[in-house]
Amino acid sequence: MRNTVKKAMAIAIAVSMTTSIATVGYNKIQAQETNKTVTFSVEKFTIGQGYVVEPVSVEVSDDMTISDVFEKVMNEKEIKYTGSKDYGYLYLQSIENADTGIIDIPEEIAKMPSYESSYEYEGETYTTSYSAPSNEKNDGNTQPNNGLGEYSYNSMAGWMISVNGDNDNGNLTPADIVKDGDVIRYQFSVYGWGADVGLSNYAGMEPLKVADKTTLxxxxxxxxxxxxxxxxxxxxxxxxxxxxxxxxxxxxxxxxxxxxxxxxxxxxxxxxTVQDATTVQPTTTIQPTTAVQPTTTIQPITTEIQTLGKATVNSVKKVKAGKAKISIKKIAGAEGYQYKYSSTKNFKKGTVIVKTTKKNVLITKKFKKNQKCYVKVRAYKTVNKVRVYGKWSKVKSVKIK
Structure with missing residues (x-):
């Protein structure tokens, strides 16, 4: 009985929150004229798994709701989800194949305080205690089909909605009509029914202080x-x-x-528009036709571009405050140079900075002690309003001490 009551209570709580989604026919949504554009994403940052749906721009009609946008995007991307329509609308329970099984719960969530709730049922009072999950200690995920949703890793887990950075103090509902420019984010909350993603919540828990990522x-x-x-x-x-x-x-x-x-x-x-000067292909000469006689023949674009020479890094020297000084050789015909420096040799991980300037000397941003600063550079010029680049220089490096 206790488990049945606990689950019934949890469902009642979830129904009163923003995890429920009003149902509108998908065919109807597609057929309507679009007049507004909103931004939409589905996120699972609380368990370190990135996006289910990366941010997308969605064209919507005047009377579309938050839930309409959800259904439109999920159907277009053929992402399956499960839910209940017992209350006359779709209550979102789980998104299939959304859990990789590898979690990385931030330390800030693991340190959130415990929560207790009490309720009466048939004359008895029941108290349920909830504890914040961590990578080492959590409830696991029993959702089928690698799903992610209610009760995944914690009894206070579920999908939450925010629009333009907040959930309107809990008054936001999926049946609300969207406005042009709205940023709608479905966020998986692993603890606190939204407290861990910075939202006000049914439990009244203090939300974590998270950054506003609306513009981003x-x-x-x-x-x-x-x-x-x-x-x-x-x-x-x-x-x-x-x-x-x-x-x-x-x-x-x-x-x-x-x-x-x-x-x-x-x-x-x-x-x-960006092209490498070394890869610019000549345009096809337009041949005269019987209908239109050309006054002049279009010349291949390569006749207008003199290939820029390969850049050379003269030196990379460490300077004070953990920075490096990059000096390069000037190249004839170049308007400027694009510097790329990083703390990794492949320029893909760690610190990666790209700087475009007309100077042939550049001071980098600060590196950590004992990191290496790897550098490469290339020249550029502008032809017909298109920036074209020469070849990258050889990579040089210096250790920051």
Whole structure:
């Protein structure tokens, strides 16, 4: 009886929270004229598993609700989920294949205080105690099909919703109509019914102090809309990868979030088209037709581009305050240079910075003691409003002491 009552009470609590989703026919959603655009994501940062659905831009109609957006995206991506319609709407229980089985619960969650709730049933008072989960001690996950949802790893676990950074003090419902520009985030809460993701909650627990990632989520959705194109831009690619790392870090600081947003916007604004000078292919000469006679023949674009020479790093020397000084050789015809330096030789992990400047000397940001600073550089020039690059230099490095 105690287990039955406990589960019934937990379901009642969940129903009163933002994990329930109003149901609208998917075919109807597709058929409606779209007038607004919102940003949508599904996140599982509390267990260190990143996104179920990375931030996307979704076109919606005037009368669509939060739950309509959820159903639209999940159906388009063919992601299965389970729930109950006993209350006249879909109560989201689990998203299938959302759990990898490898968890990394942040220490801040593991240190959250225990919680007790009491209720009466048939004249008896029952008290239930809840403890914060950790990587070493948790309830495990019994959801079928690698699902992730209610009771996964903790009895206070479930899917929570926030819009534009908050859940309206718990008054937000999935039946609410979305507004143009809304950022809707479905977040897996492993403890506290939303307290661990910084939301007000039914338990009245003190929420963790998490950064506002509303703007960051929207910027990532902007890139994801045309990701294949944006990833051809070296600056955007690096800024995007750094932004994803911060976005998926539950306890990222607001400074970290604001910094990667600024870097991403800067990279986006620098240029929208990037090509290597060594890979520019000539355009096909337009042949005259009987209908239209050309006045001039279009010349291959390669006649306008003189290949830039391969860059050379003259020296990389350590300077005070844990920084390095990079000196490079000037290249004839170059408008400027793109520096890329990192704490790893493959330029993929750890600290990775891309800096574009007209100077042939650059002082890096601060490195940690005994880290190595790896450097490479390439020259660039602009042709027909398109930035073209020369070849990367050989990698040089210096150990920071």
């Amino acid at each position: 989520t929207k910027e990532l959705a902007k890139i994801n809309k045309n990701k294949a194109v944006w990833m051809n831009n070296e600056n955007v690619k690096t800024a995007y990868e750094n932004a994803i790392k911060v976005a998926t870090k539950l306890m990222a600081t607001q400074d970290e979030v604001d910094e990667v947003v600024a870097e991403l916007k800067k990279a986006e604004n620098e240029t929208t």
